Amino acid sequence: MRALSFSAVCMGRISLLLAAAFTLLASSLASAAVVRHTFTVQNLTVQKLCQERVITVVNGKSPGPLIHIHRGDRAIIHVINKSPYNITIHWHGIFQRLTAWSDGPDYTTQCPIQPGRSYTYRFNITNQEGTLWWHAHVNWLRATVYGGLILYPERGHSYPFPKPHKEYPIILAEWWNANVNDVLSQALASGGAPNISDAYLVNGQPGDLYNCSKNGTYKIEVTHGKTYLLRIINAALNNQLFFKIANHNMTVVAVDATYTTPYHTDVVLVAPGQTTDVLLTADQPIGSYYMAARAYASAAGVKFDNTTTTGILAYENTTSTSPLLPTLPAYNDTNTAHKFNSNITGLVSGPCWRGVPKEVDEHMFMTVGLGLVSCGRNATCSGSLGQRFAASISNLSFQFPTKLSMLEAHFYNVSGIYNASFPDKPLAPFDYTNSSNSLNQSLIMTSKSTTVKKLKFNSTVEIVFQDTALIGVENHPMHIHGLNFHVLAQGFGNYNSSTDRKKFNLVNPQMRNTIGVPVGGWAVIRFKANNPGVWLLHCHLDVHLSWGLATALVVDNGGTPSSTLPPPPSNLPKC
Ligand SMILES: *[C@@H]1O[C@H](CO)[C@@H](O)[C@H](O)[C@H]1NC(C)=O
Ligand SMILES: *[C@@H]1O[C@H](CO)[C@@H](O)[C@H](O)[C@H]1NC(C)=O
Ligand SMILES: *[C@@H]1O[C@H](CO)[C@@H](O)[C@H](O)[C@H]1NC(C)=O
Ligand SMILES: *[C@@H]1O[C@H](CO)[C@@H](O)[C@H](O)[C@H]1NC(C)=O
Ligand SMILES: *[C@@H]1O[C@H](CO)[C@@H](O)[C@H](O)[C@H]1NC(C)=O
Ligand SMILES: *[C@@H]1O[C@H](CO)[C@@H](O)[C@H](O)[C@H]1NC(C)=O
Ligand SMILES: *[C@@H]1O[C@H](CO)[C@@H](O)[C@H](O)[C@H]1NC(C)=O
Ligand SMILES: *[C@@H]1O[C@H](CO)[C@@H](O)[C@H](O)[C@H]1NC(C)=O
Ligand SMILES: *[C@@H]1O[C@H](CO)[C@@H](O)[C@H](O)[C@H]1NC(C)=O
Ligand SMILES: *[C@@H]1O[C@H](CO)[C@@H](O)[C@H](O)[C@H]1NC(C)=O
Ligand SMILES: *[C@@H]1O[C@H](CO)[C@@H](O)[C@H](O)[C@H]1NC(C)=O
Ligand SMILES: *[C@@H]1O[C@H](CO)[C@@H](O)[C@H](O)[C@H]1NC(C)=O
Ligand SMILES: [Cu+2]
Numbered sequence: 001m002r003a004l005s006f007s008a009v010c011m012g013r014i015s016l017l018l019a020a021a022f023t024l025l026a027s028s029l030a031s032a033a034v035v036r037h038t039f040t041v042q043n044l045t046v047q048k049l050c051q052e053r054v055i056t057v058v059n060g061k062s063p064g065p066l067i068h069i070h071r072g073d074r075a076i077i078h079v080i081n082k083s084p085y086n087i088t089i090h091w092h093g094i095f096q097r098l099t100a101w102s103d104g105p106d107y108t109t110q111c112p113i114q115p116g117r118s119y120t121y122r123f124n125i126t127n128q129e130g131t132l133w134w135h136a137h138v139n140w141l142r143a144t145v146y147g148g149l150i151l152y153p154e155r156g157h158s159y160p161f162p163k164p165h166k167e168y169p170i171i172l173a174e175w176w177n178a179n180v181n182d183v184l185s186q187a188l189a190s191g192g193a194p195n196i197s198d199a200y201l202v203n204g205q206p207g208d209l210y211n212c213s214k215n216g217t218y219k220i221e222v223t224h225g226k227t228y229l230l231r232i233i234n235a236a237l238n239n240q241l242f243f244k245i246a247n248h249n250m251t252v253v254a255v256d257a258t259y260t261t262p263y264h265t266d267v268v269l270v271a272p273g274q275t276t277d278v279l280l281t282a283d284q285p286i287g288s289y290y291m292a293a294r295a296y297a298s299a300a301g302v303k304f305d306n307t308t309t310t311g312i313l314a315y316e317n318t319t320s321t322s323p324l325l326p327t328l329p330a331y332n333d334t335n336t337a338h339k340f341n342s343n344i345t346g347l348v349s350g351p352c353w354r355g356v357p358k359e360v361d362e363h364m365f366m367t368v369g370l371g372l373v374s375c376g377r378n379a380t381c382s383g384s385l386g387q388r389f390a391a392s393i394s395n396l397s398f399q400f401p402t403k404l405s406m407l408e409a410h411f412y413n414v415s416g417i418y419n420a421s422f423p424d425k426p427l428a429p430f431d432y433t434n435s436s437n438s439l440n441q442s443l444i445m446t447s448k449s450t451t452v453k454k455l456k457f458n459s460t461v462e463i464v465f466q467d468t469a470l471i472g473v474e475n476h477p478m479h480i481h482g483l484n485f486h487v488l489a490q491g492f493g494n495y496n497s498s499t500d501r502k503k504f505n506l507v508n509p510q511m512r513n514t515i516g517v518p519v520g521g522w523a524v525i526r527f528k529a530n531n532p533g534v535w536l537l538h539c540h541l542d543v544h545l546s547w548g549l550a551t552a553l554v555v556d557n558g559g560t561p562s563s564t565l566p567p568p569p570s571n572l573p574k575c
Contacts, residue, residue: 033073033155037065039089041136041145042082049198050212051177055144056083056136063171063204063235064134064147071129071154071352077121079113085181086112089121090137091149092273093257093513096482099123100407100533101568103481105137107400108536108552109407111575112138119573127352128484129153130257131231131275133171140180140542146173146235151257153351160350161253161262164229164279168220172243172270172293172309174236175199175206184546191375191389192382193303194543200236200293200309207310208290208323218311222282229253230278234270237542239304240296240475240516242336243268243276244326245313246289250278252344258484258511259350267329269296269340271477273514273540282313288320289313297331298519299474306331334519337475341516342490345508356486356506357528361459365425365495366393367432368476368517368539368549369468371446373397384439384471390547391539392446394426397548398538399448403575406452407534410554411565422453422551432468432494433520444470452551455529457558462488462526464495465517473520476544480553482535484511485527492521500524514540529555532565 044057058064069075081087090104102121103109113119129151136145148169153159174197176183187194199206199213206213222228230250234241244267252263254277268276294308312323329336346353373390375381383389390397401409401417409417430443437443455461463485465478488504504524517523538550557564 033070035067035069035073035075037067037077039064039077039079040082041079041087043084048175049177049206049210053177056085056141057144058147061204062144062146063173064145066148066150066169067134068150068152069125070152071125071127074124075122078118079121080118081113081115084115085141086114086138087141087145088112088137089134091121091123091132091134093132094123095126095128095531096123096533097126097531098565100482100531100565101572103533105481105536107402107405108534110405111573113573117573119571120569122569125151128257129352130254130259131233131277132257133233133235133275135235140184140237142235142542143174143176143180143237146171148231148233150231157351160259160347161279162227165223165226167229167231169203170230170232170291170311171203172232172234172236172241173201173204174239174305175201188546190382191387193389196303197238197305199307200241200305202291202293202309202311205311209308209310219314220311221314221316223316224282224286227279227281230280232268232270232276232278234272234274236272238272240269240271240298240477241293242296242329243270243291243293244328245280245291246324246326247284248280248289248313250280253277253279255344255510256484256512256514258352259347260510261345261347261508263344265340267336267340269337271475271514271516271540273477273479274512282315286315286318288315288318288323290323290325292326292328294328295331296329296333296337298334298337299472300332302472338518341518344510345505346510348508354511356488356509356526357460359460360462360526362455362461363424364453364461364463365466366463367395367426367466367468368393368478370471370547371395371397372444373446373448385441390446391544391549393549393551394423395428395446396422396451396551397446397448398550399450399548401450406552406554408568410534411568418450418452418552420452420454420554422451432466433473435469435473438469438472448548452554454554455556457529457532457556457563459529460526461529462524464522464524465515466495466522467517467520469520475516475519476549477514477516477540478537479514479540480535480537482531482533483527483529484513485525486511487515488524488526490518490521490523492518495522529553531555532557532563
């Protein structure tokens with residue numbers, strides 16, 4: 001699993017030896033460590049939920065390879081596409097300083113790697129530690145093409161919390177018995193909602209509560225009295241998940257690869273795209289306990305996968321064969337969701353903390369939500385009002401280009417691929433969260449375009465994400481590529497710029513790459529656009545991304561060598 005190059009292994013050992021005496025020398029030596037992987041994307045036949053089917057995976061398994069890397073290291077990952085589909089890999093949450101060509105979303109930073117072709121992603125781990133993950137960024141292929149990406153502290157450094165006895169990734173995912181590309185194309189053809197999934201997974205396994213799944217249930221063996229680090233990743237496509245362990249509390253120490261003030265809780269909520277690192281102490285009577293996850297479904301009246309995935313926490317020497325099941329929050333428990341999301345704060349004294357930028361250059365207000373596009377003449381559509389479901393930001397429903405990636409268009413100054421007229425606020429304001437607007441025909445229709453926002457290098461941007469009630473309110477996990485942002489405040493109803501500003505946490509807000517905007521509410525984020533490139537900003541529910549809930553931030557060069565994007569690698573895939 002751990003594929004360090006020969007020289008990287010040597011450097012790692014040398015730096016560890018020197019660390020005690022020559023920390024400075026060691027860290028400068030360690031900064032040259034290179035972590036190399038080859039990812040071969042191909043078909044795999046698997047048995048799940050009593051059925052045999054063919055899925056797309058990396059290196060013969062799903063989840064794919066777990067990448068172990070340290071802050072300061074360099075990653076070189078060679079991707080060979082032997083699958084029948086176009087592929088790209090996105091390194092979710094990686095800053096990609098001056099390496100926007102390696103970010104991965106198709107038609108954003110690259111054209112896809114076509115079947116039979118390959119591409120090499122190269123990036124450095126700068127100023128971030130914790131848990132991230134990688135996933136395909138083409139259609140819905142990330143359902144099975146994903147894996148963990150663990151960023152350890154700089155070589156020779158430790159965590160800002162007691163060293164855990166052992167660490168385990170807990171990768172939650174979502175499973176369809178059908179081919180996911182068929183599920184998506186059927187929905188896009190009909191204009192209706194896609195079929196819901198058949199199961200959730202813990203590290204690739206549905207767990208005991210599903211048919212034909214008992215055999216492979218994921219199991220961790222713990223020793224009484226020891227503390228473990230669980231790195232929880234939500235790789236599901238369309239569902240936020242509550243996660244709990246029977247009789248055990250957890251202490252959150254990081255989210256989205258940023259350290260947090262230790263936060264004690266009995267439940268974790270994790271949205272697609274997010275990660276949560278928790279410390280778990282095996283302090284209960286020797287026995288066997290389930291860890292379990294199921295949906296937080298914030299949209300009322302919308303069909304969702306209401307099944308529960310489980311893994312087992314088994315104490316050393318337990319004789320129990322019937323683990324205890326935790327009681328998970330109700331599917332619509334927004335109070336618990338909001339408490340978890342809003343109580344977490346950043347670890348100001350920890351590594352990689354960055355203060356909140358004070359002067360704002362760009363104030364943006366973005367509505368996020370659903371809508372409809374016209375079904376088209378002669379067609380019949382199964383979206384609301386007989387139209388086609390769509391999703392939008394400030395009523396612009398994003399259409400990806402097909403001829404050239406936006407980053408190449410930006411770099412080579414090619415016009416006609418996107419337009420940079422994204423408005424700083426909706427052109428037609430309305431009472432956003434008023435449910436009487438849900439099917440208001442004068443508000444609900446949207447249209448497709450490739451409209452992006454241009455930003456000057458180093459500008460400080462504040463964005464208010466405002467959920468809308470069009471079709472229905474829902475919690476949208478908004479993700480921005482290539483940067484982390486501070487989460488200044490969150491609330492319900494319509495954002496009020498005069499009263500809600502007073503609630504901003506400018507002292508120790510959490511830093512994230514994905515924020516679950518409260519259902520029927522708003523969230524305010526702030527960041528510095530200090531990385532030149534084209535960065536996708538989108539809802540991480542794939543159904544909404546496919547319907548257009550996206551735009552991109554085009555960040556200019558800063559005019560110095562260290563603020564200028566280099567040209568693309570010579571093997572960048574062509575459209
Ligand atoms: C990444 O790190 C390597 C050294 O490991 C360095 O040579 C290279 O310039 C860095 N790349 C960027 C884009 O910072
Ligand atoms: C991979 O699976 C797909 C069906 O999911 C099939 O059409 C294709 O022929 C398979 N390719 C190979 C190389 O086995
Ligand atoms: C979606 O569900 C419908 C109804 O159960 C079924 O007829 C259809 O085949 C499913 N689509 C896919 C792609 O599995
Ligand atoms: C259960 O798993 C074991 C090993 O993992 C395998 O040998 C056995 O065939 C499996 N049993 C069933 C019923 O799938
Ligand atoms: C978990 O924490 C809650 C309070 O947050 C406390 O009431 C409960 O006793 C704790 N449970 C365990 C097993 O420590
Ligand atoms: C899940 O949904 C199905 C179908 O709507 C329903 O029959 C079932 O009772 C639900 N299960 C739970 C645990 O809510
Ligand atoms: C488990 O059992 C073994 C053998 O009886 C014993 O040596 C060990 O101390 C036990 N471990 C715990 C945590 O009780
Ligand atoms: C949550 O769902 C239950 C039934 O499943 C319903 O009785 C309750 O009103 C819902 N609560 C909210 C806040 O929507
Ligand atoms: C934690 O959440 C609860 C419920 O939303 C709220 O009352 C409390 O003020 C929050 N505490 C902090 C420190 O944010
Ligand atoms: C719609 O149907 C009419 C009559 O059958 C036909 O003339 C027209 O070309 C069709 N339009 C589209 C967009 O398919
Ligand atoms: C960007 O801002 C940083 C301070 O945050 C400053 O050190 C740097 O010189 C600026 N770069 C450019 C190109 O303006
Ligand atoms: C794969 O990518 C190429 C290049 O962009 C494109 O022409 C082709 O239509 C794509 N194939 C599919 C099935 O989307
Ligand atoms: Cu992403």
